[in-house]
């Protein structure tokens with residue numbers, strides 16, 4: 001049993017006490033998000049016992065096959081967060097258009113974006129999956145918000161977090177004041193603060209990338225990975241370890257726990273499809289970049305800081321490199337060196 005029994009609810013109320021003029025709306029919104037994640041966690045835990053595994057037989061806006069749990073988790077998130085009057089609208093990886101709060105509910109001043117089930121290709125093989133979310137302030141028309149209202153830089157996020165449905169269920173959040181991790185105590189149904197002030201070591205000898213795409217990568221990414229793979233005998237003079245879970249939530253959580261670099265880089269396959277990356281800026285890259293930076297790490301496309309990108313569309317995709325600062329900076333420097341060479 002963990003000695004520290006601060007619940008997530010207590011933690012949020014304590015944080016609220018330090019914000020002059022706070023109304024409690026934000027705390028209440030986060031409580032609803034936490035409830036949604038508990039519901040999804042329960043379904044993930046029960047798996048086939050609840051009949052929730054397998055394909056839904058539909059495609060999402062990204063052209064990806066939807067799993068039943070993608071669809072159900074999306075619905076859980078909408079229903080749990082629409083009623084309380086804290087939100088002006090929501091946007092999800094699984095829905096083409098913005099979801100307005102139904103007219104019979106009061107409207108609020110926040111916008112919520114989410115990836116209801118991240119890593120869903122792992123669900124049928126019982127490997128960790130998660131939920132990623134981000135909260136923005138509604139600055140424009142909060143009665144009928146449009147996609148435009150969501151197109152705010154990552155630096156504007158009020159809060160970002162993820163739930164990890166792994167051997168234990170965890171919730172990791174930042175409100176711009178460090179990163180804290182909570183573990184779900186299934187016996188009492190509460191998240192307990194177990195990982196206060198999570199920080200990412202600056203240096204690492206572990207990287208995560210889908211190496212099956214190697215032949216499509218740009219030269220700087222290929223160079224970085226080849227140098228890592230060359231190990232002690234190569235230019236890095238050290239042996240590196242490689243991981244690929246194919247659930248970004250699980251990869252980011254490993255990095256928050258013991259450091260490392262994660263990348264889903266731009267490649268020739270994406271170029272051929274007219275895409276700028278694989279991962280979604282609003283639902284995956286921005287929330288994770290906020291968390292990683294708050295934990296002392298860095299997050300870049302290779303050419304720009306992720307949090308500085310001005311989004312151009314709701315479902316925009318970007319290349320992602322995140323994790324231990326020194327490694328992210330090294331890979332970004334390789335991009336700069338390559339681009340200078342191209343320009344010369």
Ligand SMILES: O=P(O)(O)OC[C@H]1O[C@](O)(COP(=O)(O)O)[C@@H](O)[C@@H]1O
Pocket residue numbers: 064093115117118119120121210246247248249264
């Ligand atoms: O199957 P690939 O190409 O290795 O891609 C895996 C990546 O795609 C994602 O699964 C995308 O998330 P979704 O399951 O929400 O679509 C990331 O979590 C992961 O890093």
Ligand SMILES: [Mg+2]
Pocket residue numbers: 115117118119248284
């Ligand atoms: Mg995802």
Ligand SMILES: [Mg+2]
Pocket residue numbers: 070093115116117118119120
């Ligand atoms: Mg998803």
